[in-house]
Amino acid sequence: MDIDVPDEDVDPLAARVEQVGLPITLHADFAELNERLIGLVNTESGLYNAGITCAIRDRQDTTCLACPISAHEEKTELAALCRCGREQERVSTELAVAREAKRARGSAATSPE
Numbered sequence: 704m705d706i707d708v709p710d711e712d713v714d715p716l717a718a719r720v721e722q723v724g725l726p727i728t729l730h731a732d733f734a735e736l737n738e739r740l741i742g743l744v745n746t747e748s749g750l751y752n753a754g755i756t757c758a759i760r761d762r763q764d765t766t767c768l769a770c771p772i773s774a775h776e777e778k779t780e781l782a783a784l785c786r787c788g789r790e791q792e793r794v795s796t797e798l799a800v801a802r803e804a805k806r807a808r809g810s811a812a813t814s815p816e
Contacts, residue, residue, distance in 0.1 A: 736798045743791045750787065755780045760788050768792050 750756075759765050759772070767773060767788030775785035 733798070733801060736794055736801065740791065740794045740798065743787055743794065747784065747787050747791070750780070750784050753780070755784050757781065757784055757788075760784065766792060 759770060760767060767775075767785060770785070773785045773789070774782040775789055776782065
């Protein structure tokens, strides 16, 4: 399989996040997000069981959202894994935001005025 590697002169992180990023829902429901994450993990498991893996994804120090060789826009089996990994990271971030918002509301409710 050929992987399109960007030119070394091009900084894949140079684009402004407002132009390339997707908005994160700040009012998401915990149960809904957890169910979505479980579904994504099951999807990744199915891809893994079918032999579809990514050596970059398997590293602990990488992220699919910042991967400069992501194939998420293609119509290939690897692209399905790329899309799944990117969506897992978005949902995980939404869960972290929801947890932090809940924690902040909890500490605000217990703070003396």
